[in-house]
Amino acid sequence: MRRRDFIGAVGVSAVWPLIARAQQTRRAVKIGILWHAGSAQQEKVYLDVLTKTFSDLGYVDGKNAMFLHRYPANQPDRYRELGADLVDNKVDVIIAMTQTGVIAQATNTTPIVFVTVVDPVGAGLVESLAHPGGNLTGLSITAGDIAGKRLGLFKEAVSTLNRVAILIVPNDPISAGSVSAYMNAAKPSGLDFDVVEVPTPDAIDSAFSAVARDRFSTARS
Numbered sequence: 718m719r720r721r722d723f724i725g726a727v728g729v730s731a732v733w734p735l736i737a738r739a740q741q742t743r744r745a746v747k748i749g750i751l752w753h754a755g756s757a758q759q760e761k762v763y764l765d766v767l768t769k770t771f772s773d774l775g776y777v778d779g780k781n782a783m784f785l786h787r788y789p790a791n792q793p794d795r796y797r798e799l800g801a802d803l804v805d806n807k808v809d810v811i812i813a814m815t816q817t818g819v820i821a822q823a824t825n826t827t828p829i830v831f832v833t834v835v836d837p838v839g840a841g842l843v844e845s846l847a848h849p850g851g852n853l854t855g856l857s858i859t860a861g862d863i864a865g866k867r868l869g870l871f872k873e874a875v876s877t878l879n880r881v882a883i884l885i886v887p888n889d890p891i892s893a894g895s896v897s898a899y900m901n902a903a904k905p906s907g908l909d910f911d912v913v914e915v916p917t918p919d920a921i922d923s924a925f926s927a928v929a930r931d932r933f934s935t936a937r938s
Contacts, residue, residue, distance in 0.1 A: 746776070747783045749803035749811040751818040755790030763814075789818070796821035803827075816840060819853065831855035864895070865902035872906060880909040882928045884921075887914045 750767070754760045764786070768778070776782040785806055789795035800821045803811050810828045813819045819831045819842055829852060834842065837857050843849035846857055872878050883899050885892035896912055903910040911931075915924045 747808040749808035864898040
């Protein structure tokens with residue numbers, strides 16, 4: 718499944734119980750969407766997927782649903798302003814595409830579904846992945862909770878395994894979270910652990926060459 722299709726499907730699946738409950742009042746549900754970019758055109762590939770997925774579930778804009786799209790252009794002040802506007806419009810649920818969009822919300826009553834948050838537990842947005850609590854739910858895209866399982870599978874596949882490297886994108890928040898998770902998971906297993914930076918796609922071949930030269934096994938964040 719392509720990333721944009723996955724994001725669209727997850728966003729809608731998470732919000733589905735909330736809008737279904739709201740529609741029990743037999744009125745059009747109001748769905749606020751706080752995007753990342755500055756226009757519908759810039760978000761087109763994701764917007765089209767989201768719209769189609771809602772339509773496939775029977776929710777059509779202007780008929781039984783009202784979609785209030787807001788485009789903050791990745792500006793913190795705009796996130797707060799547009800998020801407050803959605804609350805003022807009394808939407809039934811807000812879909813926040815980014816962690817900044819979630820944090821910008823001043824409400825603790827309007828349900829919020831987040832789509833691309835690296836570590837919602839670590840960020841203090843939810844109590845746990847299994848039981849979020851409060852008015853927030855959504856998708857965690859960190860691999861931290863399965864780092865130990867992945868290393869365990871490595872050990873099962875290669876009984877002599879003692880060194881592992883992880884390939885990361887520098888300055889990427891998702892990669893930073895993965896490194897911490899893998900380092901913590903590697904300690905109890907007695908594995909040596911190293912980080913190999915891959916700043917551009919062109920650097921992938923040289924990164925793998927370095928890993929092979931130093932006799933590491935690899936994981937990707």
